[in-house]
Every structure is written in C-alpha cells, then in structure tokens.
Amino acid sequence: MRAxxxxxxxxxxxxxPDPVPGDTELLIEVRAAGLNGADMLQRRGGYPSPPGVxxxxxxxxxxGEVIAVGHQVTRFSPGERVMGIVGGGAQAERCVIDESHAxxxxxxxxWSEAGGFPETFCTAFDALFSQAALGAGERLLVTGxxxxxxxxxxxxxxxxxxxxxxxxxxxxxxxxxxxxxxxEVIGPDEVxxxxxxxxxxxxxxxxxVPAALGALATGGRVVVIGIGSGGEVQFHLGQLMALRARxxxxxxxxxxRTAKAVVVEAVRRHVVPNLAAGRxxxxxxxxFGLDEAERAYERFAAGGKVGKIVLVAR
Amino acid sequence: MRAxxxxxxxxxxxxxPDPVPGDTELLIEVRAAGLNGADMLQRRGGYPSPPGVxxxxxxxxxxGEVIAVGHQVTRFSPGERVMGIVGGGAQAERCVIDESHAxxxxxxxxWSEAGGFPETFCTAFDALFSQAALGAGERLLVTGxxxxxxxxxxxxxxxxxxxxxxxxxxxxxxxxxxxxxxxEVIGPDEVxxxxxxxxxxxxxxxxxVPAALGALATGGRVVVIGIGSGGEVQFHLGQLMALRARxxxxxxxxxxRTAKAVVVEAVRRHVVPNLAAGRxxxxxxxxFGLDEAERAYERFAAGGKVGKIVLVAR
Numbered sequence: 298m299r300a301x302x303x304x305x306x307x308x309x310x311x312x313x314p315d316p317v318p319g320d321t322e323l324l325i326e327v328r329a330a331g332l333n334g335a336d337m338l339q340r341r342g343g344y345p346s347p348p349g350v351x352x353x354x355x356x357x358x359x360x361g362e363v364i365a366v367g368h369q370v371t372r373f374s375p376g377e378r379v380m381g382i383v384g385g386g387a388q389a390e391r392c393v394i395d396e397s398h399a400x401x402x403x404x405x406x407x408w409s410e411a412g413g414f415p416e417t418f419c420t421a422f423d424a425l426f427s428q429a430a431l432g433a434g435e436r437l438l439v440t441g442x443x444x445x446x447x448x449x450x451x452x453x454x455x456x457x458x459x460x461x462x463x464x465x466x467x468x469x470x471x472x473x474x475x476x477x478x479x480x481e482v483i484g485p486d487e488v489x490x491x492x493x494x495x496x497x498x499x500x501x502x503x504x505x506v507p508a509a510l511g512a513l514a515t516g517g518r519v520v521v522i523g524i525g526s527g528g529e530v531q532f533h534l535g536q537l538m539a540l541r542a543r544x545x546x547x548x549x550x551x552x553x554r555t556a557k558a559v560v561v562e563a564v565r566r567h568v569v570p571n572l573a574a575g576r577x578x579x580x581x582x583x584x585f586g587l588d589e590a591e592r593a594y595e596r597f598a599a600g601g602k603v604g605k606i607v608l609v610a611r
Numbered sequence: 612m613r614a615x616x617x618x619x620x621x622x623x624x625x626x627x628p629d630p631v632p633g634d635t636e637l638l639i640e641v642r643a644a645g646l647n648g649a650d651m652l653q654r655r656g657g658y659p660s661p662p663g664v665x666x667x668x669x670x671x672x673x674x675g676e677v678i679a680v681g682h683q684v685t686r687f688s689p690g691e692r693v694m695g696i697v698g699g700g701a702q703a704e705r706c707v708i709d710e711s712h713a714x715x716x717x718x719x720x721x722w723s724e725a726g727g728f729p730e731t732f733c734t735a736f737d738a739l740f741s742q743a744a745l746g747a748g749e750r751l752l753v754t755g756x757x758x759x760x761x762x763x764x765x766x767x768x769x770x771x772x773x774x775x776x777x778x779x780x781x782x783x784x785x786x787x788x789x790x791x792x793x794x795e796v797i798g799p800d801e802v803x804x805x806x807x808x809x810x811x812x813x814x815x816x817x818x819x820v821p822a823a824l825g826a827l828a829t830g831g832r833v834v835v836i837g838i839g840s841g842g843e844v845q846f847h848l849g850q851l852m853a854l855r856a857r858x859x860x861x862x863x864x865x866x867x868r869t870a871k872a873v874v875v876e877a878v879r880r881h882v883v884p885n886l887a888a889g890r891x892x893x894x895x896x897x898x899f900g901l902d903e904a905e906r907a908y909e910r911f912a913a914g915g916k917v918g919k920i921v922l923v924a925r
Contacts, residue, residue, distance in 0.1 A: 428855075503848055521848045528848040534817055534835045535842045537860025541742075544858055546851025 300389030301590040301608070303340050303353045308590040313354070315391050322393040323373055324365040329412025329584075330356045330387040331445065332597045332606040334525050335550060339385075340594060346385040347550065356387025357550060359394070360402055360411030361610070370396045378402040380411040382419055382557060384550060388590065390610050397558035400565055403573035410579040413445060413605030415561075417579070418568055420522060420549050421449035421498075423560045426457070426567075428547050429496045429518045433458030438492065438509065441500035441523060442479065443470035445605040448580050450498050451477045456571060462494070464505075466600065473603040477580070493517065502526035506544070510536050519544040580604025614703030615904040615922070617654050617667045622904040627668070629705045636707045637687055638679040643726025643898075644670045644701040645759065646911045646920040648839050649864060653699075654908065660699040661864065670701025671864060673708070674716055674725030675924070684710045692716040694725040696733055696871060698864060702904065704924050711872035714879055717887035724893040727759060727919030729875075731893075732882055734836060734863050735763035735812075737874045740771070740881075742861050743810045743832045747772030752806065752823065755814035755837060756793065757784035759919040762894050764812050765791045770885060776808070778819075780914065787917040791894070807831065816840035820858070824850050833858040894918025 302311040318324040336355045338344035346352045360380035363373050373379055373396055381399035386392050402411045424446075425431045437454045441447050442463035454461045455478025463479035464487070465471055471482045485505060492512035499509060500523035509519050510532055517540055537543065549560065571577045582602035585593035587610055597606045616625040632638040650669045652658035660666045674694035677687050687693055687710055695713035700706050716725045738760075739745045751768045753761050756777035768775045769792025777793035778801070779785055785796045799819060806826035813823060814837035823833050824846055831854055851857065863874065885891045896916035899907035901924055911920045 506848070521851060524848050524852070529845065530848050531843065531845040533842045534820070534838050534844050534860055537835060537858070538838070538862045539860075539865055541861045541865070542859065544851070545856065546848055546853075547855045548852045551853055551855070 298390040299587060300354045301356070301587055303355060306340060306342070308340065308594060310588050310590070313389065316386065316393045318365055318367045318393045320367040320369040321395055321397070322367045323363050323370060323379065323396055323399060325359060325361040325379065325392050325394055326364045327359050327361040327387065327390055327392050327610045328408040329361070329610065330359045330608045331413035331416060332593060332608065333357050333416050333445065334523050335548075337525070337594065337598055350384035351386040354386040354389050356383070356385060356389065356392070358382050358412065358414070358416035359387035359392055360408055360414070372396050373399060378411070380415050382415045382549065382561065388587065388608055390587070395554060395558070397554070398561050400561065400569055403569065406572065409581045409584050409607045409609060413581055413607045414572070414579045416549065417445040417605065418449045418453070419560050419564050421446050421453055422564050422568055423549065424498055424520045424522050424547055425450055425454055425496070427560070427563070428545055429498070429520045431457065431459055431496045434460070435495035436460045436462065436492065436514070438462045438464060438494040438497045438512065439500065440464045440485070440497070440505050440509065441466070442474055443467065443603045444500060446522065447500055448474075448477055448604050451479050452577050453568065454478070456576065469601055470603050473580070496520070499523065503528050503530035506530045507532050510542070510544070513540055513542050515540050517542045521546040522548065581607055584609045612704040613901060614668045615670070615901055617669060620654060620656070622654065622908060624902050624904070627703065630700065630707045632679055632681045632707045634681040634683040635711070636681045636709055637677050637684060637693065637713060639673060639675040639693065639706050639708055640678045641673050641675040641701065641704055641706050641924045642722040643675070643924065644673045644922045645727035645730060646907060646922065647671050647730050647759065648837050649862075651839070651908065651912055664698035665700040668700040668703050670697070670699060670703065670706070672696050672726065672728070672730035673701035673706055674722055674728070686710050687713060692725070694729050696729045696863065696875065702901065702922055704901070709868060709872070711868070712875050714875065714883055717883065720886065723895045723898050723921045723923060727895055727921045728886070728893045730863065731759040731919065732763045732767070733874050733878050735760050735767055736878050736882055737863065738812055738834045738836050738861055739764055739768055739810070741874070741877070742859055743812070743834045745771065745773055745810045748774070749809035750774045750776065750806065750828070752776045752778060752808040752811045752826065753814065754778045754799070754812070754819050754823065755780070756788055757781065757917045758814065760836065761814055762788075762791055762918050765793050766891050767882065768792070770890065783915055784917050787894070810834070813837065817842050817844035820844045821846050824856070824858070827854055827856050829854050831856045835860040836862065895921055898923045
C-alpha cells in the first residue's frame with residue numbers, strides 16, 4: 298500500500314506492507330483521513346506514537362470500507378462503511394482499527410465528512426460533557442472555534458442547550474460559526490470582556506488561559522485540549538480558589554483501548570444519531586490527495602479555514 | 612464584649628457591642644476559636660471579609676454556648692454546646708452564626724478541640740471528597756500536612772481507605788503524622804520520587820505544584836486550598852493533557868450561605884459521628900487567651916507545630 302510517511306520533519310508518499318488485523322481489529326480500505334493538531338506535533342517529532350502503532354505514518358481518524366476482520370470481531374463485516382479513531386497510521390491506503398473504536402458511517406454521509414468526523418467529534422464530546430460536564434443553559438467559550446474540534450464543539454454544545462460564544466482569530470471565519478450554533482462570535486482580545494463562562498474549551502494554548510480564567514464563573518471549568526500556540530502557562534492559584542474553578546487537560550490518543558472504547562460508545566449513542574439526522578455536520582474546509590500531504594499540512598497550519606482538512610485516499 | 616481587632620496589620624483587644632442574631636442565627640458565647648491561614652492573610656489586608664461580617668474581627672470557626680436564637684431557628688436552643696463556621700468575627704467573646712453552619716459538640720469533646728474543628732475539617736472534607744472525589748485505595752499526597760487542615764485531611768483520608776503520604780517541612784512534625792493515619796511521611800523535596808498520586812491536596816502553595824503535577828497518576832487531581840507560600844504558578848499544560856489531570860482551587864469562606872450549609876451537612880453526617888466515637892481527633896498544638904492573639908498569630912506563622920492554634924475566650 299501507499300502511505301504518508303514522516304521523514305525528518307517532511308512528508309512523502311512511500312510503499313509499505315499492508316497491516317494485518319489483530320483478533321479484535323478491522324482492516325480498512327481507507328477512503329478519507331482527517332488531519333488533526335496532533336499530526337502537526339508528530340511531524341515535528343513532538344508527539345511520539347503509542348505502542349503498537351506505526352511510528353512514522355500519521356493519522357488519527359479515518360473512514361473507509363472493511364476488507365477483512367480479526368476472528369474475534371463481532372460488530373462489523375467486510376463491505377461495511379466504517380469510521381473511527383486510531384493511534385496513528387490512518388493516512389495510508391490501508392489501516393487497522395479496533396472494532397470498539399469504529400462506528401458505522403450513516404447513510405448519505407460522504408467519505409470526506411466521515412473521515413473528518415471521528416477524532417474531532419470524540420475529542421469535543423468527551424471534553425465538553427465527560428470532562429467539563431457542560432449542561433443546558435450554561436455559558437461556554439470555545440477558543441480557536443473555527444477548526445475541526447472547535448466547529449464540532451460549537452455544534453455539540455448548541456445541540457445540548459448551552460449558550461455558545463466562539464472565539465476566532467481570523468475575521469474571515471466569523472460568519473461561518475453562527476450557522477453552526479454560535480450565539481456570539483468574538484475575536485481573541487474580546488474574551489475578558491464577555492462571560493462569565495461556566496466552561497471554557499481551550500483549543501489555542503497557554504497564551505489564552507489567563508484571559509479565560511479571568512472570565513470564568515464561580516465553579517467554572519477550563520478544559521485544555523489544544524496547545525498549538527504553546528503550553529507553558531502562568532497564573533495565580535488564588536483565581537482558582539476564589540472561583541472554586543478548575544483547569545484540566547485531556548487527549549484522546551494517550552488513553553488505553555478500553556478508555557477510547559468508552560468515548561466512542563458515548564459518541565455512538567449521543568452524537569451519531571444527530572449526525573445521521575442531519576442535525577450535525579462535519580464542515581470540510583478542503584480535501585487533498587494522499588500525494589499532496591505536505592500541502593495539506595501547510596494548509597492546516599496556515600489557519601483561516603473553517604472545519605477540517607481531509608486527505609482522500611482514492 | 613471584648614474582641615480581637617485587626618488594626619493596621621497588628622492585633623489588639625477592643626471593646627465592641629454584642630452582635631445581634633438575625634432570624635436564622637444563633638448568638639454564641641464563644642469558648643474557643645481556632646486560627647486559620649486565612650486569618651494571616653486577612654491580618655495583612657489580603658483577604659477582605661464577605662458582606663455582613665465584621666471587617667476587622669478575624670476568626671472563621673468557633674465553639675461555645677448558645678445564649679440567644681433568632682425567631683426562625685429550629686435546630687438549637689439556648690444552653691446547647693455548638694461549633695461551626697462563620698465568615699469572620701469568631702475571635703471575640705460573642706459571635707453570631709447561621710444555624711445551618713453550626714454543629715452540636717459531641718459529648719466529651721473539649722472546648723479547644725471543638726473550636727479548632729469546624730473550618731479545618733469542613734475544608735479538608737470538602738476538598739478531599741467533594742472536590743477531588745478521593746476514593747478508597749487511591750493514593751493521596753498531603754503537602755503541608757502538619758497544620759490544622761493537613762492533620763484533618765490525613766485522618767479523613769485514612770478513615771476512607773486511601774493510602775496517605777504526608778509531606779512536612781519540619782523534621783520535628785514527622786513522628787506525629789503516623790499515629791493520625793499517614794502511611795508514609797516525607798520531606799518536601801522527596802515528593803517527585805514517590806507517587807504516582809491520584810490526588811494531591813496542596814496546602815503549601817505554588818512552589819510545590821510543579822512537583823505535585825510531576826508525581827500525578829493518570830486522571831489525577833490536584834486541589835489547592837492553601838497558598839501561604841505564594842500563588843503565582845507556572846507549568847506546562849501538556850502535563851495536564853498527557854495525564855488527563857486537573858488542578859482546582861477552593862475556599863470555604865467565599866461560598867454563599869447555602870453552599871456552606873451543604874458542606875456543614877456533609878460533615879455532620881460523615882465526620883462528626885467518627886469524631887464523637889473517638890476515631891478522629893483534633894490535634895491542638897497550643898492555646899492562647901484572646902488577649903494573646905498577637906503571640907498566637909506569630910506561633911501560627913512560625914511553623915513547626917502539629918495541629919491547631921486555638922484562642923480560648925474564657
């Protein structure tokens with residue numbers, strides 16, 4: 298098979314042997330694989346793969362057809378359309394995925410959308426609801442809201458009855474967030490003036506955390522799941538104490554097989570039905586071929602896009 | 612009545628009119644009132660009193676006899692021995708307290724112990740169980756474990772089946788923590804080598820937070836309730852993300868009447884019975900008269916003590 302390979306910080310297409318599915322795994326003919334912030338870190342050598350995952354083939358989410366299954370697999374059969382999360386290796390023509398990390402692709406959903414859904418929506422759902430316990434009527438600030446996780450979070454929070462304020466850096470992205478469910482779209486420097494927020498979903502990094510803390514309500518929760526702009530943070534603990542607030546961090550990739558399956562199961566139950574019904578959508582900013590990975594990564598890093606950058610395998 | 616009064620950073624005994632109990636309040640003849648870290652901050656002007664509380668009389672906890680009650684009071688009658696938490700004003704001969712913030716003093720418990728119990732045990736119980744959700748079998752690190760909140764936390768966590776590591780600065784305090792339930796007592800510089808800890812109760816301040824984060828288990832929780840050594844903290848958010856960890860802060864005093872009543876009710880149910888049965892105790896390091904407040908505060912700040920410093924009113 299052909300695979301995107303990280304080679305001294307660059308990306309190139311290379312020939313690799315097909316992966317072999319383990320007992321509980323599906324072998325997937327990949328049709329689409331979304332890009333994520335973690336791919337950018339991995340490309341720079343800053344985000345090593347977990348054990349059992351190809352070290353130099355990036356890609357944390359995919360959609361495609363099942364072409365073979367391990368002998369303990371019970372949920373999926375060859376020929377089915379699936380999408381799901383993997384620890385790496387998705388940006389290739391074939392990839393294996395644990396069946397507990399895979400979801401059926403709803404009828405009518407295109408490959409690009411399906412390939413950009415799993416990591417993004419699993420990450421956003423888990424951060425908002427499992428980590429931050431966002432509830433109806435609460436006020437949420439999403440920083441860096443125009444990206445894949447941000448557009449997922451805005452939609453999920455809106456659908457759950459939260460009041461959503463989306464913060465975006467690029468003026469051009471503003472108009473796209475309102476149709477997704479943002480009650481208000483602001484620039485990053487406007488953050489402290491709004492609020493107070495019960496929950497802040499931090500997708501930018503350390504630089505915007507002090508402002509987020511300053512705009513937090515009593516009992517507020519900051520969940521950090523993106524630190525693309527840097528991770529070294531400084532603040533006064535008295536701020537947390539006075540508000541009985543908390544700041545937490547989370548990644549999907551570092552979790553073990555069972556913990557990931559729990560997240561995927563929650564998304565199967567609470568998110569996929571709304572995706573199938575057209576109440577949620579996966580905004581795809583642009584697609585690239587596998588042989589255009591370098592350009593796709595540059596596009597991802599450049600900003601100013603709304604939604605996902607997706608590699609299309611064939 | 613006579614009251615300890617903060618006067619340009621110093622403390623002196625002054626004459627004040629007796630407070631008048633509101634509808635839901637008890638007027639207390641104070642017998643003992645414990646000192647807390649917040650008193651030190653308030654004395655330096657750094658911790659203003661909440662509304663409705665005397666601005667210049669310190670004291671967040673007391674024990675004494677009920678001498679009058681507001682006309683909506685249902686739980687207590689004149690003559691009863693009570694202890695409880697107030698927003699300030701406890702370090703005086705008389706003080707008012709909301710009945711929902713008061714607890715009956717168990718038979719056989721001395722006034723000094725009762726006066727050093729409420730703020731300390733409410734703070735420790737709330738931080739460990741309501742904030743950090745500490746469970747049996749989990750490993751807890753208590754920094755600054757020799758003080759009032761620390762000795763309460765060590766006992767409460769031990770009684771709940773946690774594995775307790777107590778960190779103390781003063782060599783002389785080490786021996787006292789084991790009889791209270793510490794499985795291990797370490798010096799502050801030993802922290803990073805032990806662990807991992809599911810929960811860290813941070814009673815010292817910002818300086819020990821990076822080490823605590825470094826010793827945290829996956830899913831770990833740091834709860835900051837004391838920042839006597841300083842509050843400005845710096846760390847890398849990637850640490851929180853990789854561990855799916857969180858850091859939160861809390862104070863009891865900033866909460867509203869209902870939120871405080873919830874904490875006191877939990878302590879009434881889960882802590883007071885064990886105190887009454889002798890399974891928990893209130894270590895009192897030293898007592899001082901109301902007219903010795905200045906010396907008592909100096910003793911509190913000096914460190915090297917185990918348990919509470921308590922002012923005895925008569």
